[in-house]
Amino acid sequence: MFQLKNVTRRFGKKIAVNSVTFDIPQGQMVGIIGRSGAGKSTLLRMINRLNDVSSGSIHFGDLEVSSLRGAALRSWQRDCAMIFQQFNLVPRLDVLTNVLLGRLNHRSTVLSILNMFTREERIMAIGALERLGIEQTALQPAGTLSGGQQQRVAIARALMQQPKMLLADEPIASLDPLNAKIVMDALRDINERDGITVVTNLHTLDTARSYCERIIGMAHGSVVFDGQPKDLTAAAVAEIYGGGAEIEESMTSTSINIPAAQDNQKSAGVKPLALAGL
Ligand SMILES: Nc1ncnc2c1ncn2[C@@H]1O[C@H](COP(=O)(O)OP(=O)(O)O)[C@@H](O)[C@H]1O
Numbered sequence: 001m002f003q004l005k006n007v008t009r010r011f012g013k014k015i016a017v018n019s020v021t022f023d024i025p026q027g028q029m030v031g032i033i034g035r036s037g038a039g040k041s042t043l044l045r046m047i048n049r050l051n052d053v054s055s056g057s058i059h060f061g062d063l064e065v066s067s068l069r070g071a072a073l074r075s076w077q078r079d080c081a082m083i084f085q086q087f088n089l090v091p092r093l094d095v096l097t098n099v100l101l102g103r104l105n106h107r108s109t110v111l112s113i114l115n116m117f118t119r120e121e122r123i124m125a126i127g128a129l130e131r132l133g134i135e136q137t138a139l140q141p142a143g144t145l146s147g148g149q150q151q152r153v154a155i156a157r158a159l160m161q162q163p164k165m166l167l168a169d170e171p172i173a174s175l176d177p178l179n180a181k182i183v184m185d186a187l188r189d190i191n192e193r194d195g196i197t198v199v200t201n202l203h204t205l206d207t208a209r210s211y212c213e214r215i216i217g218m219a220h221g222s223v224v225f226d227g228q229p230k231d232l233t234a235a236a237v238a239e240i241y242g243g244g245a246e247i248e249e250s251m252t253s254t255s256i257n258i259p260a261a262q263d264n265q266k267s268a269g270v271k272p273l274a275l276a277g278l
Pocket residue numbers: 011014015016017034035036037038039040041042043
């Protein structure tokens with residue numbers, strides 16, 4: 001069980017997140033929605049401690065996440081992987097190495113500096129890329145991939161952390177609808193098959209409705225809705241997005257509902273393990 005208790009974050013006089021309290025049972029898929037500036041990113045960043053809380057506390061089971069320091073903090077950041085709108089890969093490094101970077105928190109600094117990854121780690125990295133359907137890109141510089149492929153690399157890197165929780169900050173905001181669907185399907189698959197809790201900020205309401213069993217709506221730093229998609233009425237939507245009656249669902253839509261996602265790059269008969277030098 002993951003818990004936030006009266007979590008507040010101030011930047012100067014600005015209150016970005018205002019006394020937020022909720023629990024998330026292990027294995028839930030949660031969408032956080034709200035206008036730009038509502039506090040969504042700050043909330044996620046406090047969960048994996050890229051930002052500290054100003055007051056309140058964050059707990060994961062018996063662990064008080066919000067007060068962790070040093071090795072315990074690094075261990076939490078490993079358990080709680082994060083992906084970003086802009087992918088945050090190292091563009092000049094090949095895809096495989098980018099994915100292996102997800103292992104850095106698991107290993108000694110010396111081995112990391114020497115860039116020595118074990119055979120098991122390389123097999124694991126190829127497996128993660130295969131799962132995301134992009135193993136054929138393993139040796140390409142990450143920066144040469146399409147946005148959708150880069151986000152899948154970022155997810156593969158997150159999987160290498162073997163996280164208990166996966167945080168995603170607007171993971172599809174820079175993607176076209178087909179790639180948005182591929183990425184959301186991947187997050188759903190990780191949630192359903194691995195039982196990993198997924199908490200994702202989304203700027204599109206229809207995506208949250210179709211993928212998330214629970215939706216948390218934020219406005220001005222506060223939670224103004226917390227429930228199932230079916231309970232997200234027009235009135236609730238108006239409260240989250242403000243602006244009253246003129247708010248329509250289509251305004252926040254990416255039209256993600258594309259019938260069949262086909263992979264735009266097929267493996268040209270190359271053996272994935274051979275790609276990893278195995
Ligand atoms: N590092 C920061 N310094 C100052 N203000 C910030 C910082 N990060 C976020 N804010 C402010 O906090 C509020 C919430 O921002 P954010 O969490 O990014 O919202 P969202 O992700 O919902 O768009 C905004 O008013 C934003 O300007």
